[in-house]
Amino acid sequence: MxxxxxxxxxxxxxxxxxxxxxxxxxxxxxxxxxxxxxxxxxxxxxxxxxxxxxxxxxxxxxxxxxxxxxxxxxxxxxxxxxxxxxxxxxxxxxxxxDPLSESLFAISGRRQSSIVAQDQAQQLLLDAMQHIPSDQHDMLDLYYFHGFTLREIAELQEIPEGTAKSRIDAARRSLLREFMSLLGSDAEVWTDDALDRGLTRVRDVVIRGQPRA
CATH class of the missing domain: 1.10.1740.10 (RNA polymerase sigma factor, region 2, helix turn helix motif)
Structure with a gap:
């Protein structure tokens, strides 16, 4: 809670x-x-x-x-x-x-998330988040994995709530593109709604926060 x-x-x-x-x-x-x-x-x-x-x-x-x-x-x-x-x-x-344009992968060169999931799709989703701009990564991470509200995201970025919602939607689209590129032939089944559900399911993996061996 x-x-x-x-x-x-x-x-x-x-x-x-x-x-x-x-x-x-x-x-x-x-x-x-x-x-x-x-x-x-x-x-x-x-x-x-x-x-x-x-x-x-x-x-x-x-x-x-x-x-x-x-x-x-x-x-x-x-x-x-x-x-x-x-x-x-x-x-x-x-x-x-520049967190608005550079991803964690671009600046660090790490190809995999430091948090590990047993399910391959979940792991690829975590890895894909490192390929979107850092600012978008933060918004999705806080919104889906830590339960930040739109109001809190807006407060964090000092923008109106409507703008925060638009930015989260844009971040989700960016993530979907990166995720589908990692999935390859399995990408056909992933829609925006499926991604939304996938982000919700992976929350427990993130909160558990197990580092790689």
Whole structure:
């Protein structure tokens, strides 16, 4: 079950008022979200170190949080910054990385997801996500696998909800094209609706977040 946003806000306020255990409880509620987020994207770095960096930056930003988005949106916005900075450090010495046009595969060269599924179609779907632009990857990942609402996606990208829906639809079309190219002759049975169901089914694989051996 996803954390209650009202409880998140209460814990954050208590933390901001000096209640350190409230901060620990809040971060524990979102630890798995951050763990899976980084595991899929930058397995080259210890996940715990990246999560710790998110927590440090959140502490630094507590006084700037105005409650205009959910706490987990706030956390993921910080995580996105850590992720993109880490990718640049690992793979782009010149610091250039455009999440709107470049995929995780394009920047890292990894051909397979760091999360493994037993079903071949599910695995190919996970792998295909690494071939779409990073920004689209994030939207689909958060929407399908972590239960982010359209409102939260809109908050994260600072766009209207209608625009968020259009971007998710576009991301799903991009993913379908990449997925079908990996499927080859088996691609005929996959429609947009089938992809939607496939993304829903693969959620448990992602949340379990098992790394490859």
């Amino acid at each position: 996803d954390p209650d946003p009202d409880q998140d806000l209460e814990l954050l306020q208590r933390w901001r008022d000096g209640d350190k255990p409230a901060g620990g409880e809040l971060l524990a509620r979102h630890f798995n979200l951050l763990r899976v987020y980084f595991l899929k994207r930058v397995p080259e770095r210890p996940t715990e170190d990246l999560i710790q960096e998110v927590f440090v930056r959140m502490v630094e930003a507590l006084d700037r949080f105005e409650g205009r988005c959910s706490v987990r949106t706030f956390l993921i916005r910080i995580a996105q910054n850590v992720y993109r900075e880490t990718l640049r450090e690992l793979h782009r010495p010149d610091g250039q990385f």
